[in-house]
Amino acid sequence: MYGGFWDNLRNAFKYNNNSLYKLIAINLLAFAGILVARIILSFAGAADLYKLLLGYLMMPADLGTFILQPWSILTYMFLHEGIFHILFNMIFLYWFGMLVNEYLGSRKLANLYILGGIAGAVFYVLMYNISPLFTDVVSASKMLGASAGVYAIVIGAATLAPNTTFRLLLLGDVKIKYIAIFYVVIAFANSAGSNAGGELAHLGGAAMGFFYILQLRNGSDWGRPVQAVGQFFESLFSAKNKIKVTYKKKSYSEEKTTKSTTSSTSASYPKSADATQEEIDQILDKIADKGYEALSKEEKRKLFEFSKK
Numbered sequence: 021m022y023g024g025f026w027d028n029l030r031n032a033f034k035y036n037n038n039s040l041y042k043l044i045a046i047n048l049l050a051f052a053g054i055l056v057a058r059i060i061l062s063f064a065g066a067a068d069l070y071k072l073l074l075g076y077l078m079m080p081a082d083l084g085t086f087i088l089q090p091w092s093i094l095t096y097m098f099l100h101e102g103i104f105h106i107l108f109n110m111i112f113l114y115w116f117g118m119l120v121n122e123y124l125g126s127r128k129l130a131n132l133y134i135l136g137g138i139a140g141a142v143f144y145v146l147m148y149n150i151s152p153l154f155t156d157v158v159s160a161s162k163m164l165g166a167s168a169g170v171y172a173i174v175i176g177a178a179t180l181a182p183n184t185t186f187r188l189l190l191l192g193d194v195k196i197k198y199i200a201i202f203y204v205v206i207a208f209a210n211s212a213g214s215n216a217g218g219e220l221a222h223l224g225g226a227a228m229g230f231f232y233i234l235q236l237r238n239g240s241d242w243g244r245p246v247q248a249v250g251q252f253f254e255s256l257f258s259a260k261n262k263i264k265v266t267y268k269k270k271s272y273s274e275e276k277t278t279k280s281t282t283s284s285t286s287a288s289y290p291k292s293a294d295a296t297q298e299e300i301d302q303i304l305d306k307i308a309d310k311g312y313e314a315l316s317k318e319e320k321r322k323l324f325e326f327s328k329k
Contacts, residue, residue, distance in 0.1 A: 131243025136172020
């Protein structure tokens, strides 16, 4: 991160390795766009048009409807209508996202959010189509919200570092594993209630957060396809900037070749010191047992370098 919260949010799209603030910014921009559209269309007497347009971006439970709007499996996870809905989602995304970003890096944070949102949508559609409880409502049911992706990040963070503590109002210091357990229990208890679709999506996202971290520890990154797509679009929008930066770096190195005082991270730690998967697994186990602060400077460096791969 490069500065304070608002500075990072305002400049979210100016920097790479800034997925947390990009995700928050996209959610806020989508919320503002929906709010403006709803007000304008309502005053114009076109409230039905607003509902129709929003429906094309929400995740439908009906498979036939989904086939006609497959993009909704991605768009739904950035949409909110209620102020408290987006407020609490963004607060939890920020708190737990900072933790995941610190341990695993920006790209894996984005992977986890997207995969959690997809897993939430899949579980939502699956349950609505196989459970008799939803037979009468499946054709008209749609959902929106970042909760599934946020739940994936919350559970992912708790799986990574279960004994890390957050200071909560009235409760004091609470280990994040207990926060995660509480929210999963609440989602399960409400999965047959009035917001059943949303709660089912929460459970799907939570499961993805848990298994994503387990697989990562085993050397398998389920987020590689997501990361590949993201890098493709990054390359499209930043190709010109990359050319300029490369040219400047080349000129700088040519001018400084005779100086011996230049220092950098790569100079301090040669490439031969790069961490193996086994070392990263040991570091993650140490975080789970003793917390991030227990890591040595070298272990933190290796974890940071590994997160950028």
